[in-house]
Amino acid sequence: MKQVRTTCPYCGVGCGILASPDGRIEGDPDHPANFGRLCSKGSALGETLDIQGRLLAPQIGGRRADWTAALDLVADRFTAAISQHGPDSVAIYGSGQLLTEDYYVANKLMKGYIGSANIDTNSRLCMASTVAGHKRAFGTDTVPGTYEDLDEADLIVLVGSNLAWCHPVLYQRIAAAKAARPALRVVNIDPRMTATSALADLHLQIKADSDVALFNGLLAHLVDTQAIDLDYLNNHVVVCRDAVAAARQSDPRDTGLTPQTLQQFYQLWAGTPRVVTVYSQGVNQSTSGTDKVNAIINCHLATGRIGQPGMGPFSVTGQPNAMGGREVGGLANMLAAHLDIEDADHRAALQAAWQSPAMCTKPGLKAVDLFKACADGRIKALWIMSTNPAVSMPDAPAVADAIRNVPFTVLSDMMARTDTGDCVDVLLPAAGWGEKSGTVTNSERRVSRQRAFLPIPGEARPDWQIICDVAGRMGFDGFDFAGPADIFREYAALTRLSRQFGKDLDLTPLANADYDALPPTQWPVGQSPRFFADGRFFHADGKARMIALKTPALTTPTFRLNTGRIRDQWHTMTRTGKSATLGAHLAEPYAEIHPSDATVLGVAPADLLALGDGQIFRVLISDRVAPGTLFAPMHWTRQTATSGLVNSIPAIGVDPVSGQPALKGAQVTATRFDAGWYGFAVSAAQMAPTRPYHAIARTRTGWQAECAGYKLPMDWEAEARTITAISHGDAATLHDPATGQTRVAIIVDGRISALFFAATDPVVVNRQHAASLIGSAVGGLAALAGRTAADKPDPGATVCACFNVGVNTLRAAAAAGAQSVERIGEVTCAGTNCGSCKPELAALLDRMQLPMAAE
Template structure:
């Protein structure tokens, strides 16, 4: 092997180091970077599969204008001309950028500089608004700065870990496994999981508090009252101390237990553990942030750490886990509409300071439009041009049907992306081909404030270019060339670092001015480093509020905006699954990442399943006031009665009706602008298709309008699950008519219908349908498209959906890292494997990322 490159994973905010090695065969092998402090060599299954995302199929490789390929000069000139015309006629507020935590810090810096520094409007926001903005508000109100006061090493030193609104086992698997290891080494450490739904994260919990959805603030306000009763706060320690304690006084144990619908004894056990622990950490993410009162929930958590002194020392603190690889970097450069670069604010002194540094008199004077209100303004025609960079808002934003309508009517929609066909790019006027992971060069910042390098190991394909270059080219055409003349991301990083220390002198928490004078060689070799890295010497964690005190914030707990009623009697929760990422534009194309969960599912309690007549493994329609989707029913005691769960990832590229945010209302936290994606009132109804099917085809085809479908990633084959109320024969006959194929089929008196289509000895299409989901050996069918069975007996066996040869049906995949199926695991258990460790020794399952261990334990039971 040769050509090893150390880079950083492009998925969640854990920020794992990745080692990339090029083999003699020209492939790339991916492994965890043993030297990176975030993961110490461990990768989750998504990170381990990065090498399988490097192909160019589906990539956007050339600039396009109105759907036609054009030269770069044409695309840039026309885009700049249209932007300039809109600004001249309607003013700078008619233009907006919508960025992404997938951008590198250098890309983000350039986009923010153009919008807020030279176009002169605050209208650049980011998809980080959807996951992290409430945490930002919480930190800024309490500390005076967006400063995460924790590190991953704290997990090894704490006595109590509280995971609230976080399924870290699936959403942040490497960090979760670090926690698992810490608990194994220190069994006395306690773990509390606070979540309405039992998740894989509960596997190591000493206590699971399945509270009423959205009631978290009541639990922590009650804890604040408990802490003050046990160890009264005396003296004027904190700003707002008296008001915060008085507001908590009425939250007695009985009131909190009733508000949260918790067992009183369990709740008080948690309170006792927290008050008695010498060191405690609270890890929180979307279950807290994605709420109409998310900012207050964040402050309720921070309050108890301040009041108990469990902050600012090892093993302690409120730790917001970021959802994206560079959500933190975007916050550093001003990627949120209500902040300026380098954590500066829309205050006269900061505006003037930024103007001096950038040499601009056009600095935005007021905050811009936040994500949801930005797209509402597009819908009203107030914003005439929007540039969407590296994200898919038509899938990720709430009330997505209105977002689609807004973008469809927008005069100028610019999309920079790596994928040609996304739900959002379909409505683009201009498409710019951006660089993907493996081609990018720059930095990202993870959840613990650690800056790491993403390094390129692949050449730019086609005419794809870096996002910073594209934005700079537009800026130059708008007349701002002197301020956007960089030739390398190192130059951008140096400017960003210099700005962080400009007129700072310890007055702003974010300061990496110690990195401003790196040479290009030093930048290329930069090791992971946590900020601050100030040129004048680093300042310890403190309050950056006026007066120098931390703030306790009075919090009045509120329940979600969504309320179940007679028409919509259930509360829908949304979240991530283990093997997919965001809107699936990268992970959805990897076959092994679709093997664990291959379609949207509706997780529902048995009582509710019986009440609404839905059946396990059948289909149901989920309906809200905003939209509807179709999902496979999964009856489970994981959700509370009255609550259901559906994953967030599916979109119009992967399902006819699977888009979760089409159901979610655009209700937002008034302080952070973050939407309440976690609670939506819905109803469900059973869907009773005449048949369920699975279809494989060598070439693309079109489904009839009445067929529900779910796309599956399979190597070299179009592959779908499908279902409908009509007869399958008529649609298949239409699909195969006039092609000159040889057809081989079998049917059984309306119980099943299978068909194979051949041309010159090659398999063209395989279709299997039945009254229930057909049991198909997927690997065998996909293989037959590459190496067709020859004998009649082999073809007949393929017609049954099994391997032409003799091979084991391994069952649904449990361990995606090594492709170990449920049937194989059950066989090993029957043969004597009685522990997770023994299963790992025999089958390797559970020995890499560890995400499948909770399911292995369930099978062992």
């Protein structure tokens, strides 16, 4: 089958993909973002293309409807709300998963036709602090550098970024650069030891939110050691005495680092001209996120280390089109083409270009405030697009209630069931990745095409078409587009306004390009790929700004909850949750806790821990987190777990400049969850979470579930059938009153349909083996043994998802002489596909105290 060049739908790296309708996925060797590399998620995209669980027709009030009725209803209810309560009574909440063309028409409708800026996006949760920091320093939201700078740097500083798991292809690029040039140094700054730390020459385990103190200290050190570039400052930066004075008032010891460690880092940074500082959500998702961004930029401006090969501050985005959304004004405080919503001339020029009837005159409601407005009744009609705020927003249960409180709500989505979809009045079926066509912009400003290679299922439609159809029904001209190519051409031509007002974004050379054949193209088109090489910035005087920054007061909560992603899952798992390959690595919510805290709380490995209002997580005891802190992943929803939903625990606030919530700063209490019993089940049927602790995941033969309850069931067979969703067939049950263990096998037509294991302590069973028995003709009693036969060694928990290689297999290979990551790969294949597991392979070898190769 013909391969189609497209772009990955996951993180902001923007990897090129060769995709086939039969589900074959390969990295595109010619795409400059990845040169053929893919991470585990990208490699497994072929497993996520089925239409199981898809929303295939519009629904009104939970019942199937036709498109005419659904679109008429949306247009009528939005029009009525605007007529009765004004344009600010309606709102749109979008997503970094939307294509640029979708984003553009949504913003055009809201800001230029309805006349309100009440359109925000889940990128507010991702990169808003970077946007604010860029605008303060540079005058516009400009990412200065390019991925090539990672190849050319002599020092790469990773701040608040678990690159190995969250941007694996960039991590592999840095690893390759370090292997080619061993003199390259890597510093990892993170309150938690992560997989990324394995690559670092120096790991700075700073206290949470002490980044400003750290980089203020660096700025003071640069001044004191005369490492600043006075000529650059005099010619290209506004006088920065206040910034230096504020930096001197900070105490770097607030980071918790020793003076020796601080001095080591400061001397390394000061003495290495070609330095790139890469940062991500650990910087952005904070009440001081914007200040953290500017603290980093201050140091680069003070030394002139910006705009040149191998140097500069570099924000890596979390979503596939967070950058494209920013370009078209996707946030509530922005306009398209990087124009400023507060500037009357910018608004007038954009309105004239759109020939629109109304134009927003002030910033709209940012995400947190938007859902507060839903809760207090100010929003009368809400349209959510391609995102799941009832899970992803802080204090998610309150957000779900806020959505339900809005008189009229609509969701455009691929899936029939999501936590947010359960709250709305109208569901509109949207086309998904592989089915629709458009563009995305990655972290280095590279515009790439997403191309369709699959038919659109059922009655689903592309988002741009849905938006334009509603706009037309509301009586608005200006939305009569034949397809995404027309939208892109209008948008690209519109960016002339950015240059007209002295801004950075200019896509006009692409306005007349062959859209279908458009290659990956970095802007500014046809110019140097790096901004600020000439020392010209986008403030009115052409100079950058150094910002005076105060160190925030640090709190000492009972526990501070740090949240983030895991290697093989994406956001709320509506796509990655379909893949058995990706579910094999970490299949349930967990909380990482320091051994000293575990001792105080009386929890052992595999126990359960209740946080905050009772969200329950599996205990993972590790010294990778500092005492007094916890880490838990963000991916589970009510569709996949009854508990372990981290954003159900309120965050502590928002950044006052960017409005970005502090998703990594919740203060929580923690107690041991005293379960009456623990269970593990595998089944051919799709299970649903029902018990107090209950998490489900795909396997290669069906589904698996981890669960726990308060009281011992009276009837274990009935419990097994309820959990496994198999009500028919015969059952074989083994119960041992002495140990409290119970095992149930359900056999249908002579084959194993489900297995259930329960005990009064966390269940010990070979989970991979149990899952492999589903559909087999193994006898029930043999299946209940819970372990492999003597001639079939237990591979152990999965480490390499791509090749399903378990930890016991790796240990055996290492013990037999595979004493490097490279050799482990030769023997077991682990790490030889996407490479995402290489840090874990290296850590395993290190724990076994075996010599490790340089890579």
